[in-house]
Amino acid sequence: MSDQHHRPKFRWHIVVFLAPAVLVYTAVMIYPLFNTLRLSLFTEVDQERVYVGLQNFRRLFGETVWSDQFWNALGNNFWFFVIHMLVQNPIGIALAAILSHPRLRFAAFYRSAIFIPTILSFVIVGFAWKLILSPIWGIAPGMLDAVGLKSLYAPWLGKEAYALTTLSLVSVWQFVGIPMMLIYAALLSIPDEILEAAEVEGITSLSAFWKIKLPLILPSIGIISILTFVANFNAFDLIYAAQGALAGPDFSTDILGTFMYRTFFGFQLQLGDPHMGSTIASAMFAIILVGVCIYLFGIQSRMRRYQF
Amino acid sequence: MTNSKLIGALLASTVIAGAASAEDVTLTIESWRNDDLAIWQNEIIPAFEAEHPGIKLNFTPSAPAEYNAVLNSKLDAGSAGDIITCRPFDASLALFEAGHLADISDLDGMANFSPVAKSGWSTDDAATQFCVPMASVIHGFIYNKDAFAELGLEEPATEAEFFAALDKIKEDGSYIPMAMGTNDQWEAATMGYNNIGPNYWKGEEGRLALLAGDQKLTDEAWVAPYRQLAKWGDYLGDGFEAQTYPDSQNIFTLGRAAIYPTGSWEISGFNNLADFEMGAFYPPVQNAGDTCYISDHTDIGIGMNAATDNPEAAKTFLNWVGSSEFATIFANALPGFFPLSDAPVTLEDPLAQEFISWRGECESTIRSTYQVLSRGTPNLENETWNASVAVIKGEESPEDAGARLQEGLASWYAPQQ
Numbered sequence: 001m002s003d004q005h006h007r008p009k010f011r012w013h014i015v016v017f018l019a020p021a022v023l024v025y026t027a028v029m030i031y032p033l034f035n036t037l038r039l040s041l042f043t044e045v046d047q048e049r050v051y052v053g054l055q056n057f058r059r060l061f062g063e064t065v066w067s068d069q070f071w072n073a074l075g076n077n078f079w080f081f082v083i084h085m086l087v088q089n090p091i092g093i094a095l096a097a098i099l100s101h102p103r104l105r106f107a108a109f110y111r112s113a114i115f116i117p118t119i120l121s122f123v124i125v126g127f128a129w130k131l132i133l134s135p136i137w138g139i140a141p142g143m144l145d146a147v148g149l150k151s152l153y154a155p156w157l158g159k160e161a162y163a164l165t166t167l168s169l170v171s172v173w174q175f176v177g178i179p180m181m182l183i184y185a186a187l188l189s190i191p192d193e194i195l196e197a198a199e200v201e202g203i204t205s206l207s208a209f210w211k212i213k214l215p216l217i218l219p220s221i222g223i224i225s226i227l228t229f230v231a232n233f234n235a236f237d238l239i240y241a242a243q244g245a246l247a248g249p250d251f252s253t254d255i256l257g258t259f260m261y262r263t264f265f266g267f268q269l270q271l272g273d274p275h276m277g278s279t280i281a282s283a284m285f286a287i288i289l290v291g292v293c294i295y296l297f298g299i300q301s302r303m304r305r306y307q308f
Numbered sequence: 309m310t311n312s313k314l315i316g317a318l319l320a321s322t323v324i325a326g327a328a329s330a331e332d333v334t335l336t337i338e339s340w341r342n343d344d345l346a347i348w349q350n351e352i353i354p355a356f357e358a359e360h361p362g363i364k365l366n367f368t369p370s371a372p373a374e375y376n377a378v379l380n381s382k383l384d385a386g387s388a389g390d391i392i393t394c395r396p397f398d399a400s401l402a403l404f405e406a407g408h409l410a411d412i413s414d415l416d417g418m419a420n421f422s423p424v425a426k427s428g429w430s431t432d433d434a435a436t437q438f439c440v441p442m443a444s445v446i447h448g449f450i451y452n453k454d455a456f457a458e459l460g461l462e463e464p465a466t467e468a469e470f471f472a473a474l475d476k477i478k479e480d481g482s483y484i485p486m487a488m489g490t491n492d493q494w495e496a497a498t499m500g501y502n503n504i505g506p507n508y509w510k511g512e513e514g515r516l517a518l519l520a521g522d523q524k525l526t527d528e529a530w531v532a533p534y535r536q537l538a539k540w541g542d543y544l545g546d547g548f549e550a551q552t553y554p555d556s557q558n559i560f561t562l563g564r565a566a567i568y569p570t571g572s573w574e575i576s577g578f579n580n581l582a583d584f585e586m587g588a589f590y591p592p593v594q595n596a597g598d599t600c601y602i603s604d605h606t607d608i609g610i611g612m613n614a615a616t617d618n619p620e621a622a623k624t625f626l627n628w629v630g631s632s633e634f635a636t637i638f639a640n641a642l643p644g645f646f647p648l649s650d651a652p653v654t655l656e657d658p659l660a661q662e663f664i665s666w667r668g669e670c671e672s673t674i675r676s677t678y679q680v681l682s683r684g685t686p687n688l689e690n691e692t693w694n695a696s697v698a699v700i701k702g703e704e705s706p707e708d709a710g711a712r713l714q715e716g717l718a719s720w721y722a723p724q725q
Contacts (some may be wrong), residue, residue: 047405047406050657065685065686065716065719067687068451116662125393133550134547134551134552134555135545135546135547135551135588135592136545136547136551136555136559137547137555141547154547155547155548155549155550155551156550157491158490158491158547158548158549159491159549159550160703197421212543243493246493246690246693246694247492248490248491248492248493248628248694248696248697249491249549249701250492250697250698250703251694265377266376267690268494268689268690269397269398269399269403269677269682269687269688269689269690270682270685270687270689271399271683273662280533
């Protein structure tokens, strides 16, 4: 009886506090996302938008003109991701481990210096590296010459065999600060008692890192991996800034983002096709969704967490 | 209540504004040529307004890369200007088909233009015209006169002479024979393939035959330019694979290269940068005495928004754009962008004079990939960029390139099937 009288009031403040974020997020993210998915089911015939169901997807995967480009872009994207996972994240972890060393001098300086490229615009990074690596004005040939390794120099960005790897490494250079910062924070949160207890047991320095710190920062590494995955499969800017929308040489640096851009907005004489563009965007969304789901349900749920 | 007052005030202000400008019609011009803003404001607009009191012009350019998207959204929203600068071929044709550009076939000024000049802005059957041709760019080779004098070279007229000159420059070693890179891709196609190609496919004759399906990209006339391009690779500077368009421009204007395959649009920029004397020669022909063909590519047109409130004033302006007075002002303000009208024009810049003089010596054509052929997927223009680069780098044989392009074109273009 008295329950009814004392039923808690509807908590309006929750709605009020949530509203701005929900509204903004809906307007700039959720609505465009679903509209893109919807757009991929249409095509344009004689200035009219017509519903065609999954025909655009059949074209994308069934017609070689489209599917060749799609698989090429997807393959390149995987390579882009693999380089980040193999180079960026281990280096990030190593840097964090070194930075968290209590006796390292100028740690704050190194931390900022390594993190700064992350906040630079892609255009600046792309342009600066293009100049550094340029066979004509660049300092790369000169520097290699100075140490007698001129023969190792090649116009990397212009060679099909090297261009994508080179750009991946440029991207690694730019973003290595992010895993470094996240791991650094995770390392700092490991209580000293645990390390001291280990020291008493005779586990020090490197083996302390492998046996104690690494297992404790695994959840952070998982988060970094998934962030890298999402960022890499959404990447576009660096390739566009360095190689243009045709992602040369011979599409060897074409990733899903540049393929989508070229199709959606058109390029040079190629007129934009928003419907095929949306189809590619939907495929990208699906790939990222699957990747994130595998991580969430397959990996994160099994990961052990330690509470201090 | 406040609302109705506000609306009243707004209405009143429109009436007042309308009354004030009742005598003067203002035409707003949409354009991507923001580089030309000063020329329009200082030369073109005053000249027009002095002659046509009662019509005011307002030139409102946007950034070139954004122009198509901005214009499309403005047209859809009904807020676009009265006069619209037209990109050549399909971009403008799409606007006309969507009802955004007015049919101006019966404009008096149209009589001053040749069919080639008009082809960039007419329907596929050439029956309807929707933009007045404004300017074209001519392809050729610019060279460093000082370097040529130093090495005792003459302007090459035939291919044999051309490669002999390149060999000599390479042997001497003080200059890079030719400044071109393949990083940005379009140079290889635009300044390479479409620059030298017309000599092989005989300009309009070959281009129209390709459009009609009578010739194929695997024919000798269309593969031979690739064969010449394949030889270019040896004469480009070290690391040309990663050399960009601005790199090439700088290498040439700094005097480090002898020859620069290009188009006339570079003239005004290069005049300011190079401190040596520049000359130009048209693409060398195969055998001495052959007719030469040049790519005289239609680049800028100007048309009328179908939804304009002032169609009469807009037509007056478009007619004036077709006149020799406009042609003279425009051509001299922007050496390298040549007026397309048949009206006589006097040019002052010597390099520009050289380029335009080829119109008398050679047959004009436009870039082969622009009309109709780049409408489908795969896009022939983009494919040509890719193929030209691959051929120059030696990664694809000229025959394979031709076969690949033909296969792509035939996949969607009915006359080639």
